[in-house]
Amino acid sequence: MTDPQPPAEPERIPLTLADPSRRRGCVTVAVALLFGAAVGGVVGLIFGQTPGLVTAAVVAGTLALLTWMTARRRIWLQGTRVVAETIGSKIVDLRVVERLDLLVTDVRGVRTVGLLVGAKGKSINIALAAYSGTGGRELGILALRRLADALAGSENTSGLVFSQLLVAQLRAEARGEAAPERPLFQLASVAPQGKLAQRLRTEAITKFVANLP
Numbered sequence: 001m002t003d004p005q006p007p008a009e010p011e012r013i014p015l016t017l018a019d020p021s022r023r024r025g026c027v028t029v030a031v032a033l034l035f036g037a038a039v040g041g042v043v044g045l046i047f048g049q050t051p052g053l054v055t056a057a058v059v060a061g062t063l064a065l066l067t068w069m070t071a072r073r074r075i076w077l078q079g080t081r082v083v084a085e086t087i088g089s090k091i092v093d094l095r096v097v098e099r100l101d102l103l104v105t106d107v108r109g110v111r112t113v114g115l116l117v118g119a120k121g122k123s124i125n126i127a128l129a130a131y132s133g134t135g136g137r138e139l140g141i142l143a144l145r146r147l148a149d150a151l152a153g154s155e156n157t158s159g160l161v162f163s164q165l166l167v168a169q170l171r172a173e174a175r176g177e178a179a180p181e182r183p184l185f186q187l188a189s190v191a192p193q194g195k196l197a198q199r200l201r202t203e204a205i206t207k208f209v210a211n212l213p
Contacts, residue, residue, distance in 0.1 A: 009078065009079075010078050010079035011078070012076045012077070012078050013076055013077040013078070013142060013143050013146045013147075014074070014075070014076050014143065015075040015076055015077055015082070015126050015127075015139065015143055015147070016073075016074055016075050016076075016127075017112075017127035017128070017129070017130060017137060017138075017139055037056050039055055039056065040052045040053060040054075040055045040056020040057070041056070043055040043056075044056075073085070073086045074086075075124065075126060077143070077146055077147060077150065079150075080093055080094045080095045080150045080153065080154075081093050081094070082094060082117055082124050082126065084124045090122045090123075090124055091122070092117045092118060092119050092122055092123070092124050093119065094117065094150040094151055094153075094154050094159065095150075095153060095154055095155060096119055096154075096155055096156075097117050097118065097119050097154055097155075097156050097159065098118055098119045098120070098156070099116065099117065099118035099119070099123065100115070100116070100117060100151075100154075100156055100158045100159060100162055100202070101115075101116040101199050101200075101202070102114070102115060102116075102162070102187065102199070102200045102202075102205055103115075103116050103125060103197055103198070103199055103200075104187070104188050104191040104197070104198055104200060105196060105197045105198075106191075106196060106197075107196065109132055109133075110130055110131070110132045110136075111130070111131050111132070111188040111189075111191070112127050112129070112130040112131075112188075113127070113128045113129045113130075113131075113184045113187060113188050114126060114127045114128060115128055115147075115162065116199075126147070127139075128144075128166075128169075128184055129184045129185070129188070131179060131184075131185055131188050134178070134179060134180055135179050136179055136185070138169075138173075138182075138184065141170060141173065144166050144169060144170055145166075145170060147166060148162075148163045148164075148166035148167050148170070149163070151163035151166070158202055161202070161205060161206050161209055162205075164209050164212075165183055165184075165205065165208075165209050165212075168183045168209065168212045169182055169183050169184050183208070183209075183212060186208075187200060187205070187208065
């Protein structure tokens with residue numbers, strides 16, 4: 001009699017929106033070094049060479065470390081679990097998620113729509129799309145589909161609303177609609193300007209989804 005095979009683990013579906021290219025990372029590190037040198041130069045003129053060198057090293061090293069951590073960050077969906085990994089890892093199970101929020105960040109003209117999921121003191125922000133002007137980048141079809149399915153089965157009543165939002169986004173893409181006609185772009189556009197990050201009210205999202213075609 002053969003031993004039963006253990007169940008296979010669910011497939012990992014990447015949820016990382018940004019494209020971590022090597023060229024972009026090198027440019028960011030170079031900017032960190034230049035900024036550190038500039039700050040160190042100012043301090044050096046005021047307090048002397050040694051404090052200036054120390055300041056330059058601290059500033060450049062801190063920025064380079066933050067850049068490295070950002071480049072290492074990976075988010076994926078495995079079954080119903082969202083996993084974020086940088087140095088350590090965080091896991092939020094969408095079946096029992098306690099917090100679901102839609103965040104819009106506005107940095108240098110790029111608006112990013114993120115789904116903030118949280119449970120048991122842990123939270124993960126999943127970037128769904130980033131828009132600039134009338135175009136941008138969005139999560140792939142498979143990632144949105146699996147994420148919508150996981151949210152639909154959540155015990156959190158808001159999960160179904162966000163699931164329907166992602167399904168509407170997929171339908172808009174399937175119809176070949178341009179970015180400005182897609183739900184995520186429209187939500188990013190209606191968020192007030194002048195704020196680095198803002199949470200859209202769940203009630204407003206529910207009303208928005210109910211009026212989608």
